[in-house]
Amino acid sequence: MCESKDYEVAVTCHMDLSRHIRGKITRTPLPWTLTHQQQKRLKAPAAPKLPSPLGVAQLPEHDMEDDGTYRGLEFNGSDLTSREVDAAEYEGCxxxxxxxxxxxLRRAGFVNVELERCDLSNMTARASGMHRVRTSASRLTGMTWTECAFRDVLFDACRADLIGFRFSTFKNTVFRDCTMPEANFQNADLRGVRFERCDLSLNPRRDSC
Structure with missing residues (x-):
């Protein structure tokens, strides 16, 4: 198990992580490995800026659809499962x-968004992005974001086993207190990522959520 205790020491786990981040065992340092000083210079993610008050989202009026734009809404207990959507945008939600x-999802955008106790398991996104997003106490099992961009993003206390971020880029992104066994960061640029007290072990935990 590789369990990072704070921002500065997170990168020391890179040789253990290489076994599943690259999809094979590697014997050389990974190209995204940061020095101690570089880790210290990484900024904390900026918090989402939400309007007040938020409108109440109602389905089907605010259901996800192609080219849909959703601003200043609160979705509470909404069922957005098994959608196939292109170019949906959420801002201030x-x-x-x-x-x-x-x-x-494809070409989706999440800007100034909070997700609390949500289920994103087996959700897939491609060519999408998150900017100033906080995801807390949520289930991300099997979630896959490929060729995506993350900036000022916090994942806090999430279950994220088998999560995938292949070919994605990160800036000012923090994973904090997350369970992330067998995460896949193949060919991702992790120079802007910090892991804080995360479980990045090679063997997934099979206990119930």
Whole structure:
């Protein structure tokens, strides 16, 4: 198990992580490895800026659809599972106990967004992005974001086993107190990532969520 205790020492785990981040065992330092000083210079992610008050989202009026734009809304207990959507944009929104499980997104954007106790398991996204997003106490099992961009993003106390971020880039992104066994960061640029007290072990935990 590789368990990072704070920002500065997170990168010391890179040789253990290489076994599943690269999809094979490697014997050389990974190209995204940061020095101690570089880790110290990484900034904390900026918090989402949400309007007040938020409107109340109602389905099907605010259901995900192609080229849909959603601003200043709170989704509480919404079912957004198994959607296939292109170019949806969320700005200044909060999601509480909302499920995106199994949804497939392309060219989606999340800006100034909060997700609390949500289910994003087996959700897939490609060529999408998150900017100033906080995801807390949520289930991300099997979630896959490929060729995506993350900036000022915090994942806090999330279950994220088998998560995937292949070919993605990160800036000012923090994973804090997350369970992330067998995470896949193949060919991702992790120079802007910090892991804080995360479980990045090679063998997934099979206990119930």
């Amino acid at each position: 909060r999601f509480v106990v909302t499920s995106f499980a199994g949804s497939q």
